[in-house]
Amino acid sequence: MDTAYLIETIIKVVVVLLIFSALAGIGTYFERKILAFMQRRLGPMNVGPYGLLQVAADGIKLFTKEDIIPTNVVGRIFKIAPVITAATAFMAAAAIPFLPQFELFGYTVHPIISDVNIGILYILGIMGVGLYGPLLGGMASANKFSLLSAARSAAVFISYEVVTGLSILAPIMMVGSLSLIDFNEYQAGGFGDWIVWSQPVAFILFWIAAFAETGRTPFHLVANDHEIIDGFGTEYSGMRWGLFFIGEYANMFFISFVIPLLFLGGYGDGSFLGALGLLGKMAFFFFFFLWTRAAWPDVRPDQLMWLCWKVLMPIAVVNIVITGLVMMF
Amino acid sequence: MKNTQEFNNRNVSENGYYLVDIADYPTDGWGKFKRVVQRTFRGELFVGLWVVLREMIKFDIHTIQYPQEKMPIGPRYRAVHEMKRLWESDAERCIGCGLCEKICISNCIKMDTRIDEHSRKEVSEYTINLGRCIFCGYCAEVCPELAITHGGEYEQASEQREHFVDYSYMLTPLDKMKAGTQVEFEGFGAITPHEDERVKKTPLAY
Numbered sequence: 001m002d003t004a005y006l007i008e009t010i011i012k013v014v015v016v017l018l019i020f021s022a023l024a025g026i027g028t029y030f031e032r033k034i035l036a037f038m039q040r041r042l043g044p045m046n047v048g049p050y051g052l053l054q055v056a057a058d059g060i061k062l063f064t065k066e067d068i069i070p071t072n073v074v075g076r077i078f079k080i081a082p083v084i085t086a087a088t089a090f091m092a093a094a095a096i097p098f099l100p101q102f103e104l105f106g107y108t109v110h111p112i113i114s115d116v117n118i119g120i121l122y123i124l125g126i127m128g129v130g131l132y133g134p135l136l137g138g139m140a141s142a143n144k145f146s147l148l149s150a151a152r153s154a155a156v157f158i159s160y161e162v163v164t165g166l167s168i169l170a171p172i173m174m175v176g177s178l179s180l181i182d183f184n185e186y187q188a189g190g191f192g193d194w195i196v197w198s199q200p201v202a203f204i205l206f207w208i209a210a211f212a213e214t215g216r217t218p219f220h221l222v223a224n225d226h227e228i229i230d231g232f233g234t235e236y237s238g239m240r241w242g243l244f245f246i247g248e249y250a251n252m253f254f255i256s257f258v259i260p261l262l263f264l265g266g267y268g269d270g271s272f273l274g275a276l277g278l279l280g281k282m283a284f285f286f287f288f289f290l291w292t293r294a295a296w297p298d299v300r301p302d303q304l305m306w307l308c309w310k311v312l313m314p315i316a317v318v319n320i321v322i323t324g325l326v327m328m329f
Numbered sequence: 330m331k332n333t334q335e336f337n338n339r340n341v342s343e344n345g346y347y348l349v350d351i352a353d354y355p356t357d358g359w360g361k362f363k364r365v366v367q368r369t370f371r372g373e374l375f376v377g378l379w380v381v382l383r384e385m386i387k388f389d390i391h392t393i394q395y396p397q398e399k400m401p402i403g404p405r406y407r408a409v410h411e412m413k414r415l416w417e418s419d420a421e422r423c424i425g426c427g428l429c430e431k432i433c434i435s436n437c438i439k440m441d442t443r444i445d446e447h448s449r450k451e452v453s454e455y456t457i458n459l460g461r462c463i464f465c466g467y468c469a470e471v472c473p474e475l476a477i478t479h480g481g482e483y484e485q486a487s488e489q490r491e492h493f494v495d496y497s498y499m500l501t502p503l504d505k506m507k508a509g510t511q512v513e514f515e516g517f518g519a520i521t522p523h524e525d526e527r528v529k530k531t532p533l534a535y
Protein backbone atom coordinates (compact mmCIF):
# COMPACT_ATOMS: atom_id res chain seq x y z
CA MET A 1 0.00 0.00 0.00
CA ASP A 2 1.80 3.11 -1.15
CA THR A 3 1.67 6.50 0.50
CA ALA A 4 -0.19 8.23 -2.31
CA TYR A 5 -3.05 5.77 -2.00
CA LEU A 6 -3.14 6.28 1.75
CA ILE A 7 -3.23 10.05 1.46
CA GLU A 8 -5.86 9.91 -1.25
CA THR A 9 -8.07 7.68 0.87
CA ILE A 10 -7.73 9.87 3.92
CA ILE A 11 -8.62 12.95 1.90
CA LYS A 12 -11.63 11.19 0.44
CA VAL A 13 -12.78 10.07 3.86
CA VAL A 14 -12.51 13.60 5.22
CA VAL A 15 -14.32 15.05 2.21
CA VAL A 16 -17.18 12.56 2.47
CA LEU A 17 -17.45 13.14 6.22
CA LEU A 18 -17.52 16.91 5.85
CA ILE A 19 -19.87 17.02 2.88
CA PHE A 20 -22.38 14.65 4.36
CA SER A 21 -22.36 16.16 7.84
CA ALA A 22 -23.05 19.50 6.19
CA LEU A 23 -25.66 17.92 3.93
CA ALA A 24 -27.36 16.41 6.95
CA GLY A 25 -27.75 19.91 8.32
CA ILE A 26 -28.93 21.36 5.02
CA GLY A 27 -31.19 18.33 4.66
CA THR A 28 -33.07 19.45 7.75
CA TYR A 29 -33.47 22.87 6.15
CA PHE A 30 -34.90 21.36 2.99
CA GLU A 31 -37.13 19.11 5.01
CA ARG A 32 -38.58 21.98 6.98
CA LYS A 33 -39.02 24.15 3.92
CA ILE A 34 -40.61 21.50 1.74
CA LEU A 35 -42.91 20.26 4.49
CA ALA A 36 -43.87 23.86 5.13
CA PHE A 37 -44.65 24.60 1.48
CA MET A 38 -46.72 21.46 1.20
CA GLN A 39 -48.69 22.54 4.25
CA ARG A 40 -49.07 26.14 3.02
CA ARG A 41 -46.58 27.48 5.51
CA LEU A 42 -43.34 29.36 5.02
CA GLY A 43 -41.01 27.38 7.24
CA PRO A 44 -37.92 28.98 8.79
CA MET A 45 -37.72 32.60 7.64
CA ASN A 46 -35.98 34.66 10.28
CA VAL A 47 -32.37 33.51 10.57
CA GLY A 48 -30.56 34.71 7.47
CA PRO A 49 -32.11 35.19 4.03
CA TYR A 50 -35.11 32.85 3.74
CA GLY A 51 -34.01 31.20 6.97
CA LEU A 52 -30.93 29.68 5.35
CA LEU A 53 -28.77 30.24 8.42
CA GLN A 54 -31.24 28.36 10.60
CA VAL A 55 -29.03 25.34 10.07
CA ALA A 56 -26.07 27.18 11.56
CA ALA A 57 -28.16 28.42 14.46
CA ASP A 58 -29.33 24.89 15.19
CA GLY A 59 -25.77 23.64 14.93
CA ILE A 60 -24.52 26.22 17.43
CA LYS A 61 -27.35 25.31 19.75
CA LEU A 62 -26.59 21.60 19.56
CA PHE A 63 -22.88 22.11 20.13
CA THR A 64 -23.20 24.44 23.07
CA LYS A 65 -26.07 22.76 24.88
CA GLU A 66 -25.26 20.97 28.08
CA ASP A 67 -24.60 17.28 27.66
CA ILE A 68 -26.91 15.76 30.24
CA ILE A 69 -26.42 12.19 31.42
CA PRO A 70 -29.54 11.40 33.48
CA THR A 71 -29.22 9.64 36.84
CA ASN A 72 -30.45 6.13 36.20
CA VAL A 73 -29.03 5.52 32.75
CA VAL A 74 -26.35 2.98 31.98
CA GLY A 75 -23.71 5.62 31.47
CA ARG A 76 -21.25 4.09 29.04
CA ILE A 77 -23.79 2.54 26.74
CA PHE A 78 -25.87 5.69 26.85
CA LYS A 79 -22.87 7.71 25.76
CA ILE A 80 -21.71 5.40 23.00
CA ALA A 81 -25.11 4.76 21.34
CA PRO A 82 -25.33 7.98 19.29
CA VAL A 83 -21.80 7.43 18.07
CA ILE A 84 -22.84 4.02 16.75
CA THR A 85 -25.67 5.54 14.74
CA ALA A 86 -23.57 8.29 13.21
CA ALA A 87 -20.50 6.13 12.67
CA THR A 88 -22.33 3.28 10.97
CA ALA A 89 -24.16 5.69 8.73
CA PHE A 90 -20.87 7.12 7.51
CA MET A 91 -19.11 3.77 7.38
CA ALA A 92 -21.74 2.56 4.95
CA ALA A 93 -20.71 5.39 2.66
CA ALA A 94 -17.31 3.76 2.10
CA ALA A 95 -18.61 1.45 -0.61
CA ILE A 96 -20.83 3.94 -2.43
CA PRO A 97 -19.49 5.49 -5.65
CA PHE A 98 -20.81 9.02 -5.40
CA LEU A 99 -19.64 10.13 -8.84
CA PRO A 100 -17.96 8.56 -11.82
CA GLN A 101 -14.18 8.72 -11.80
CA PHE A 102 -12.78 12.00 -13.05
CA GLU A 103 -9.44 13.67 -13.73
CA LEU A 104 -8.20 16.33 -11.33
CA PHE A 105 -4.88 17.98 -12.22
CA GLY A 106 -3.94 14.95 -14.29
CA TYR A 107 -4.68 12.58 -11.45
CA THR A 108 -7.53 10.08 -11.73
CA VAL A 109 -9.86 10.30 -8.76
CA HIS A 110 -12.22 7.47 -7.92
CA PRO A 111 -14.99 9.04 -5.83
CA ILE A 112 -15.47 5.81 -3.93
CA ILE A 113 -13.50 5.26 -0.78
CA SER A 114 -13.06 1.55 -1.25
CA ASP A 115 -14.45 -0.56 -4.08
CA VAL A 116 -14.84 -3.72 -2.04
CA ASN A 117 -16.17 -6.60 -4.08
CA ILE A 118 -18.99 -7.20 -1.60
CA GLY A 119 -20.14 -3.58 -1.70
CA ILE A 120 -23.88 -4.05 -1.26
CA LEU A 121 -23.49 -6.72 1.38
CA TYR A 122 -21.16 -4.40 3.24
CA ILE A 123 -23.57 -1.47 3.04
CA LEU A 124 -26.52 -3.56 4.20
CA GLY A 125 -24.44 -5.10 6.97
CA ILE A 126 -23.25 -1.77 8.27
CA MET A 127 -26.73 -0.33 8.09
CA GLY A 128 -27.85 -3.37 10.04
CA VAL A 129 -25.27 -2.60 12.70
CA GLY A 130 -26.78 0.89 12.80
CA LEU A 131 -29.68 -0.75 14.60
CA TYR A 132 -27.56 -0.84 17.75
CA GLY A 133 -27.70 2.94 18.04
CA PRO A 134 -31.43 3.19 18.74
CA LEU A 135 -31.51 -0.20 20.45
CA LEU A 136 -28.73 0.42 22.97
CA GLY A 137 -29.60 4.10 23.39
CA GLY A 138 -33.21 3.23 24.08
CA MET A 139 -32.44 0.40 26.46
CA ALA A 140 -29.84 2.34 28.40
CA SER A 141 -32.07 5.38 28.82
CA ALA A 142 -34.12 4.23 31.83
CA ASN A 143 -37.22 5.63 30.15
CA LYS A 144 -40.17 3.55 29.12
CA PHE A 145 -40.74 5.45 25.91
CA SER A 146 -37.14 4.94 24.93
CA LEU A 147 -37.46 1.27 25.78
CA LEU A 148 -40.55 0.94 23.60
CA SER A 149 -38.72 2.64 20.80
CA ALA A 150 -35.72 0.34 21.23
CA ALA A 151 -37.97 -2.70 21.01
CA ARG A 152 -39.68 -1.31 17.93
CA SER A 153 -36.43 -0.43 16.23
CA ALA A 154 -35.12 -3.95 16.76
CA ALA A 155 -38.31 -5.44 15.33
CA VAL A 156 -38.49 -3.06 12.38
CA PHE A 157 -34.85 -3.19 11.37
CA ILE A 158 -34.55 -6.94 11.59
CA SER A 159 -37.79 -7.53 9.70
CA TYR A 160 -37.02 -5.13 6.92
CA GLU A 161 -33.46 -6.35 6.60
CA VAL A 162 -35.10 -9.51 5.27
CA VAL A 163 -37.05 -7.59 2.66
CA THR A 164 -34.06 -5.48 1.64
CA GLY A 165 -31.81 -8.49 1.31
CA LEU A 166 -34.29 -10.65 -0.57
CA SER A 167 -35.39 -7.87 -2.88
CA ILE A 168 -31.92 -7.09 -4.15
CA LEU A 169 -31.00 -10.74 -4.39
CA ALA A 170 -32.69 -10.91 -7.79
CA PRO A 171 -30.72 -7.99 -9.30
CA ILE A 172 -27.57 -9.43 -7.77
CA MET A 173 -28.26 -12.71 -9.53
CA MET A 174 -28.59 -10.86 -12.81
CA VAL A 175 -25.46 -8.76 -12.39
CA GLY A 176 -23.42 -11.49 -10.82
CA SER A 177 -21.54 -9.19 -8.52
CA LEU A 178 -22.00 -7.36 -5.26
CA SER A 179 -19.93 -4.32 -6.17
CA LEU A 180 -21.89 -1.15 -6.85
CA ILE A 181 -19.42 -0.26 -9.61
CA ASP A 182 -20.25 -3.52 -11.36
CA PHE A 183 -23.93 -2.70 -10.96
CA ASN A 184 -23.27 0.60 -12.63
CA GLU A 185 -21.32 -1.00 -15.47
CA TYR A 186 -24.16 -3.45 -16.03
CA GLN A 187 -26.55 -0.57 -16.63
CA ALA A 188 -24.10 1.71 -18.41
CA GLY A 189 -25.75 1.10 -21.78
CA GLY A 190 -28.32 3.78 -21.13
CA PHE A 191 -31.96 4.20 -20.24
CA GLY A 192 -33.11 0.85 -21.61
CA ASP A 193 -30.52 -1.08 -19.61
CA TRP A 194 -31.71 0.06 -16.23
CA ILE A 195 -32.40 -2.81 -13.86
CA VAL A 196 -35.69 -1.24 -12.86
CA TRP A 197 -37.19 -2.36 -16.21
CA SER A 198 -36.29 -6.00 -15.65
CA GLN A 199 -36.79 -5.95 -11.86
CA PRO A 200 -39.62 -3.48 -11.14
CA VAL A 201 -40.89 -5.55 -8.21
CA ALA A 202 -37.47 -5.67 -6.57
CA PHE A 203 -37.17 -1.91 -7.06
CA ILE A 204 -40.47 -1.18 -5.33
CA LEU A 205 -39.73 -3.60 -2.50
CA PHE A 206 -36.29 -2.12 -1.91
CA TRP A 207 -37.73 1.36 -1.97
CA ILE A 208 -40.40 0.48 0.57
CA ALA A 209 -37.83 -1.20 2.78
CA ALA A 210 -35.62 1.87 2.54
CA PHE A 211 -38.32 3.81 4.37
CA ALA A 212 -38.20 1.30 7.21
CA GLU A 213 -34.41 1.19 7.25
CA THR A 214 -34.17 4.94 7.59
CA GLY A 215 -37.23 5.17 9.83
CA ARG A 216 -39.00 7.68 7.64
CA THR A 217 -42.62 8.56 7.75
CA PRO A 218 -44.92 5.83 6.71
CA PHE A 219 -42.74 3.65 8.94
CA HIS A 220 -41.67 6.27 11.45
CA LEU A 221 -42.41 4.11 14.48
CA VAL A 222 -39.02 4.20 16.08
CA ALA A 223 -39.33 7.81 17.18
CA ASN A 224 -43.00 8.44 16.66
CA ASP A 225 -43.49 11.78 18.35
CA HIS A 226 -47.18 11.49 19.09
CA GLU A 227 -46.93 8.06 20.69
CA ILE A 228 -43.54 7.73 22.29
CA ILE A 229 -42.20 11.29 22.39
CA ASP A 230 -38.85 11.12 20.62
CA GLY A 231 -38.35 7.41 21.23
CA PHE A 232 -34.77 6.49 21.87
CA GLY A 233 -33.78 10.16 21.67
CA THR A 234 -36.00 11.28 24.54
CA GLU A 235 -33.28 11.40 27.19
CA TYR A 236 -30.59 12.77 24.93
CA SER A 237 -29.60 16.38 24.64
CA GLY A 238 -27.04 18.52 22.92
CA MET A 239 -24.54 16.98 20.56
CA ARG A 240 -25.34 13.39 21.45
CA TRP A 241 -28.84 13.90 20.19
CA GLY A 242 -27.32 15.75 17.25
CA LEU A 243 -25.30 12.65 16.36
CA PHE A 244 -28.49 10.59 16.14
CA PHE A 245 -29.87 13.28 13.93
CA ILE A 246 -26.85 13.46 11.64
CA GLY A 247 -26.84 9.68 11.40
CA GLU A 248 -30.49 9.62 10.38
CA TYR A 249 -30.10 12.23 7.69
CA ALA A 250 -26.81 10.85 6.41
CA ASN A 251 -28.54 7.49 6.12
CA MET A 252 -31.29 9.08 4.06
CA PHE A 253 -28.74 10.57 1.69
CA PHE A 254 -26.81 7.33 1.35
CA ILE A 255 -29.93 5.29 0.68
CA SER A 256 -30.92 7.91 -1.89
CA PHE A 257 -27.59 7.22 -3.58
CA VAL A 258 -27.88 3.44 -3.34
CA ILE A 259 -31.35 3.16 -4.91
CA PRO A 260 -30.41 4.83 -8.23
CA LEU A 261 -27.07 3.05 -8.28
CA LEU A 262 -28.79 -0.31 -7.93
CA PHE A 263 -31.83 0.18 -10.11
CA LEU A 264 -31.77 3.39 -12.11
CA GLY A 265 -28.52 3.29 -13.99
CA GLY A 266 -26.34 5.10 -11.46
CA TYR A 267 -24.04 7.54 -13.17
CA GLY A 268 -24.47 5.81 -16.49
CA ASP A 269 -21.49 5.92 -18.83
CA GLY A 270 -19.47 8.09 -16.48
CA SER A 271 -19.80 11.32 -18.43
CA PHE A 272 -20.47 14.65 -16.77
CA LEU A 273 -24.12 14.34 -17.70
CA GLY A 274 -24.26 10.93 -16.09
CA ALA A 275 -22.83 12.31 -12.88
CA LEU A 276 -25.43 15.07 -12.89
CA GLY A 277 -28.05 12.41 -13.56
CA LEU A 278 -27.00 10.49 -10.47
CA LEU A 279 -27.18 13.61 -8.34
CA GLY A 280 -30.58 14.40 -9.82
CA LYS A 281 -31.90 10.93 -9.07
CA MET A 282 -30.46 11.14 -5.57
CA ALA A 283 -32.21 14.47 -5.09
CA PHE A 284 -35.49 12.97 -6.25
CA PHE A 285 -35.32 10.10 -3.79
CA PHE A 286 -34.39 12.46 -0.98
CA PHE A 287 -37.28 14.69 -1.95
CA PHE A 288 -39.56 11.68 -1.97
CA PHE A 289 -38.66 10.97 1.64
CA LEU A 290 -39.88 14.47 2.54
CA TRP A 291 -42.85 14.26 0.19
CA THR A 292 -44.27 11.15 1.82
CA ARG A 293 -43.79 12.72 5.21
CA ALA A 294 -46.13 15.52 4.20
CA ALA A 295 -48.66 13.25 2.53
CA TRP A 296 -48.94 9.92 4.29
CA PRO A 297 -49.93 8.86 7.78
CA ASP A 298 -47.86 6.48 9.85
CA VAL A 299 -48.80 2.83 10.01
CA ARG A 300 -49.20 0.94 13.25
CA PRO A 301 -46.38 -1.38 14.37
CA ASP A 302 -48.51 -4.47 13.85
CA GLN A 303 -49.44 -3.27 10.37
CA LEU A 304 -45.78 -2.75 9.64
CA MET A 305 -44.98 -6.31 10.68
CA TRP A 306 -47.94 -7.59 8.70
CA LEU A 307 -46.73 -5.72 5.65
CA CYS A 308 -43.23 -7.07 6.03
CA TRP A 309 -43.85 -10.74 6.74
CA LYS A 310 -47.12 -11.39 4.99
CA VAL A 311 -46.83 -9.20 1.91
CA LEU A 312 -43.38 -7.95 1.04
CA MET A 313 -41.35 -11.00 1.98
CA PRO A 314 -43.47 -13.52 0.03
CA ILE A 315 -43.42 -11.21 -2.99
CA ALA A 316 -39.65 -10.92 -2.72
CA VAL A 317 -39.26 -14.69 -2.57
CA VAL A 318 -41.56 -15.19 -5.55
CA ASN A 319 -39.59 -12.54 -7.40
CA ILE A 320 -36.34 -14.40 -6.76
CA VAL A 321 -37.81 -17.70 -7.89
CA ILE A 322 -39.17 -16.20 -11.10
CA THR A 323 -35.88 -14.42 -11.81
CA GLY A 324 -34.05 -17.68 -11.25
CA LEU A 325 -36.35 -19.59 -13.58
CA VAL A 326 -36.05 -16.94 -16.29
CA MET A 327 -32.27 -16.91 -16.00
CA MET A 328 -32.12 -20.72 -16.11
CA PHE A 329 -34.06 -21.10 -19.33
CA MET B 330 -74.47 37.98 9.36
CA LYS B 331 -75.00 35.15 6.94
CA ASN B 332 -72.27 33.15 8.58
CA THR B 333 -73.75 33.28 12.03
CA GLN B 334 -77.10 32.24 10.62
CA GLU B 335 -75.48 29.23 9.05
CA PHE B 336 -73.84 28.34 12.32
CA ASN B 337 -77.06 28.73 14.22
CA ASN B 338 -78.97 26.43 11.94
CA ARG B 339 -78.42 23.02 13.47
CA ASN B 340 -81.04 21.34 11.33
CA VAL B 341 -78.99 18.66 9.64
CA SER B 342 -81.50 17.69 7.01
CA GLU B 343 -81.60 21.18 5.47
CA ASN B 344 -77.90 21.68 4.94
CA GLY B 345 -77.24 19.08 2.32
CA TYR B 346 -75.75 16.58 4.74
CA TYR B 347 -75.78 12.98 3.65
CA LEU B 348 -74.55 9.70 5.05
CA VAL B 349 -71.22 8.60 3.64
CA ASP B 350 -71.43 5.26 1.93
CA ILE B 351 -68.93 3.11 3.80
CA ALA B 352 -68.64 -0.50 2.82
CA ASP B 353 -68.82 -3.09 5.59
CA TYR B 354 -65.60 -4.51 6.88
CA PRO B 355 -64.76 -7.85 5.33
CA THR B 356 -65.03 -10.73 7.76
CA ASP B 357 -63.49 -13.66 5.93
CA GLY B 358 -59.96 -14.05 4.65
CA TRP B 359 -60.86 -13.79 0.98
CA GLY B 360 -62.70 -10.53 1.54
CA LYS B 361 -59.75 -9.08 3.44
CA PHE B 362 -57.40 -10.18 0.70
CA LYS B 363 -59.58 -8.55 -1.93
CA ARG B 364 -59.63 -5.34 0.04
CA VAL B 365 -55.85 -5.26 0.35
CA VAL B 366 -55.40 -5.85 -3.37
CA GLN B 367 -57.98 -3.21 -4.21
CA ARG B 368 -56.37 -0.64 -1.98
CA THR B 369 -52.94 -1.45 -3.30
CA PHE B 370 -53.80 -0.95 -6.92
CA ARG B 371 -56.34 1.83 -6.68
CA GLY B 372 -53.52 4.28 -6.09
CA GLU B 373 -54.99 5.96 -3.01
CA LEU B 374 -51.52 6.79 -1.80
CA PHE B 375 -50.82 8.80 -4.93
CA VAL B 376 -53.88 10.95 -4.34
CA GLY B 377 -52.28 12.14 -1.11
CA LEU B 378 -48.96 12.72 -2.82
CA TRP B 379 -50.65 14.72 -5.54
CA VAL B 380 -52.59 16.88 -3.12
CA VAL B 381 -49.54 18.04 -1.21
CA LEU B 382 -47.50 18.52 -4.38
CA ARG B 383 -50.31 20.61 -5.88
CA GLU B 384 -50.34 22.81 -2.80
CA MET B 385 -46.58 23.22 -3.05
CA ILE B 386 -46.75 24.23 -6.70
CA LYS B 387 -49.67 26.60 -6.15
CA PHE B 388 -47.57 28.20 -3.41
CA ASP B 389 -50.64 29.67 -1.77
CA ILE B 390 -48.93 30.45 1.54
CA HIS B 391 -51.14 31.22 4.50
CA THR B 392 -48.44 32.08 7.01
CA ILE B 393 -48.68 35.41 8.76
CA GLN B 394 -45.18 36.52 9.70
CA TYR B 395 -46.34 37.77 13.01
CA PRO B 396 -44.15 40.59 14.26
CA GLN B 397 -44.03 42.13 10.77
CA GLU B 398 -47.57 41.27 9.72
CA LYS B 399 -50.62 41.18 11.93
CA MET B 400 -54.11 39.85 11.56
CA PRO B 401 -56.83 42.47 11.68
CA ILE B 402 -58.77 42.01 14.91
CA GLY B 403 -62.43 42.56 15.46
CA PRO B 404 -63.69 46.00 16.56
CA ARG B 405 -65.26 44.42 19.65
CA TYR B 406 -62.02 42.76 20.75
CA ARG B 407 -61.30 43.38 24.43
CA ALA B 408 -57.64 44.22 24.82
CA VAL B 409 -55.78 47.00 26.66
CA HIS B 410 -58.12 49.78 27.78
CA GLU B 411 -58.47 53.21 26.25
CA MET B 412 -59.79 56.45 27.68
CA LYS B 413 -61.89 58.41 25.21
CA ARG B 414 -62.40 62.16 24.82
CA LEU B 415 -65.56 64.08 23.97
CA TRP B 416 -65.96 64.81 20.27
CA GLU B 417 -67.37 68.28 20.88
CA SER B 418 -64.83 69.77 23.27
CA ASP B 419 -61.90 67.38 23.24
CA ALA B 420 -62.26 67.24 27.02
CA GLU B 421 -61.79 63.98 28.89
CA ARG B 422 -64.97 62.00 29.17
CA CYS B 423 -64.14 60.48 32.53
CA ILE B 424 -65.98 62.22 35.34
CA GLY B 425 -64.20 60.37 38.08
CA CYS B 426 -67.31 58.61 39.34
CA GLY B 427 -65.32 55.56 40.39
CA LEU B 428 -67.83 53.01 39.13
CA CYS B 429 -65.21 51.18 37.15
CA GLU B 430 -62.97 50.85 40.18
CA LYS B 431 -65.92 49.55 42.17
CA ILE B 432 -67.12 46.97 39.65
CA CYS B 433 -63.78 45.58 38.63
CA ILE B 434 -63.91 41.95 39.71
CA SER B 435 -60.20 41.50 39.89
CA ASN B 436 -59.59 44.74 41.73
CA CYS B 437 -57.05 45.98 39.28
CA ILE B 438 -58.24 49.55 38.78
CA LYS B 439 -56.95 52.09 41.29
CA MET B 440 -58.00 55.70 40.96
CA ASP B 441 -58.10 58.94 42.87
CA THR B 442 -59.74 62.28 42.16
CA ARG B 443 -59.39 65.86 43.25
CA ILE B 444 -61.14 69.19 42.77
CA ASP B 445 -59.52 71.22 40.02
CA GLU B 446 -59.23 74.99 39.67
CA HIS B 447 -62.76 75.26 38.14
CA SER B 448 -64.16 73.39 41.15
CA ARG B 449 -64.78 70.34 39.01
CA LYS B 450 -63.91 66.79 39.88
CA GLU B 451 -61.01 65.52 37.90
CA VAL B 452 -59.02 62.29 37.82
CA SER B 453 -55.64 62.65 39.50
CA GLU B 454 -54.52 59.03 39.58
CA TYR B 455 -55.74 56.23 37.42
CA THR B 456 -53.93 52.94 36.81
CA ILE B 457 -54.97 49.52 35.62
CA ASN B 458 -52.86 46.55 36.61
CA LEU B 459 -52.89 44.53 33.40
CA GLY B 460 -51.28 41.62 35.18
CA ARG B 461 -54.51 41.16 37.14
CA CYS B 462 -57.03 42.33 34.57
CA ILE B 463 -59.04 39.52 33.02
CA PHE B 464 -60.42 41.76 30.26
CA CYS B 465 -63.97 40.99 31.25
CA GLY B 466 -65.24 44.33 29.98
CA TYR B 467 -67.25 45.17 33.09
CA CYS B 468 -65.49 48.52 33.49
CA ALA B 469 -66.39 49.50 29.94
CA GLU B 470 -69.94 48.31 30.43
CA VAL B 471 -70.51 50.18 33.66
CA CYS B 472 -68.95 53.48 32.63
CA PRO B 473 -71.78 56.03 32.32
CA GLU B 474 -69.75 58.33 30.07
CA LEU B 475 -68.41 55.73 27.61
CA ALA B 476 -65.02 56.96 28.82
CA ILE B 477 -63.17 53.74 29.53
CA THR B 478 -63.39 51.23 26.72
CA HIS B 479 -61.30 48.44 25.44
CA GLY B 480 -58.88 48.90 22.57
CA GLY B 481 -57.19 46.66 20.05
CA GLU B 482 -53.68 46.67 21.50
CA TYR B 483 -53.15 43.04 22.47
CA GLU B 484 -49.36 42.96 22.74
CA GLN B 485 -48.78 43.33 26.44
CA ALA B 486 -45.97 41.00 27.36
CA SER B 487 -43.90 42.39 30.20
CA GLU B 488 -40.99 41.45 32.39
CA GLN B 489 -43.00 41.07 35.55
CA ARG B 490 -46.43 39.97 36.54
CA GLU B 491 -47.65 43.38 37.60
CA HIS B 492 -47.55 45.91 34.89
CA PHE B 493 -49.63 49.00 34.77
CA VAL B 494 -51.13 51.32 32.23
CA ASP B 495 -51.91 54.76 33.55
CA TYR B 496 -54.37 57.45 32.60
CA SER B 497 -52.12 59.41 30.28
CA TYR B 498 -51.20 56.24 28.38
CA MET B 499 -54.81 55.26 27.82
CA LEU B 500 -56.14 58.73 27.04
CA THR B 501 -56.65 59.55 23.37
CA PRO B 502 -53.84 62.00 22.47
CA LEU B 503 -54.97 65.52 21.68
CA ASP B 504 -53.49 65.60 18.19
CA LYS B 505 -55.36 62.43 17.34
CA MET B 506 -58.50 64.08 18.64
CA LYS B 507 -57.82 67.20 16.53
CA ALA B 508 -57.39 65.02 13.49
CA GLY B 509 -60.76 63.44 14.26
CA THR B 510 -59.35 59.92 14.25
CA GLN B 511 -60.56 58.71 17.62
CA VAL B 512 -62.32 55.39 17.08
CA GLU B 513 -65.39 54.56 19.10
CA PHE B 514 -65.40 51.14 20.67
CA GLU B 515 -68.15 48.88 19.32
CA GLY B 516 -68.10 46.31 22.05
CA PHE B 517 -69.08 46.30 25.73
CA GLY B 518 -70.84 49.46 26.90
CA ALA B 519 -71.17 50.96 23.45
CA ILE B 520 -74.41 52.59 22.41
CA THR B 521 -76.51 50.36 20.25
CA PRO B 522 -77.04 51.59 16.68
CA HIS B 523 -80.16 53.77 16.09
CA GLU B 524 -80.34 54.49 19.81
CA ASP B 525 -81.86 57.91 19.11
CA GLU B 526 -85.00 56.47 17.50
CA ARG B 527 -85.49 53.88 20.16
CA VAL B 528 -85.07 56.04 23.23
CA LYS B 529 -88.32 56.83 25.13
CA LYS B 530 -89.06 60.11 26.79
CA THR B 531 -88.71 60.12 30.52
CA PRO B 532 -91.99 60.42 32.52
CA LEU B 533 -91.09 63.95 33.59
CA ALA B 534 -91.49 65.22 30.04
CA TYR B 535 -95.21 64.39 29.90
Ligand code: SF4
Nearest residue numbers: 433462463465466468
Ligand atom coordinates in the same frame (compact mmCIF):
# COMPACT_ATOMS: atom_id res chain seq x y z
S1 SF4 C 1 -61.78 44.53 32.13
FE1 SF4 C 1 -62.65 43.64 33.97
S2 SF4 C 1 -60.84 43.05 35.16
FE2 SF4 C 1 -60.10 44.45 33.59
S3 SF4 C 1 -60.13 46.46 34.54
FE3 SF4 C 1 -62.09 46.22 33.50
S4 SF4 C 1 -63.47 45.39 35.08
FE4 SF4 C 1 -61.38 45.12 35.82
Ligand code: SF4
Nearest residue numbers: 423424426427429472
Ligand atom coordinates in the same frame (compact mmCIF):
# COMPACT_ATOMS: atom_id res chain seq x y z
S1 SF4 D 1 -63.84 55.70 33.57
FE1 SF4 D 1 -66.06 55.83 33.54
S2 SF4 D 1 -66.68 54.56 35.29
FE2 SF4 D 1 -64.50 54.97 35.54
S3 SF4 D 1 -64.43 56.77 36.83
FE3 SF4 D 1 -64.34 57.52 34.74
S4 SF4 D 1 -66.47 57.90 34.20
FE4 SF4 D 1 -66.53 56.67 36.06
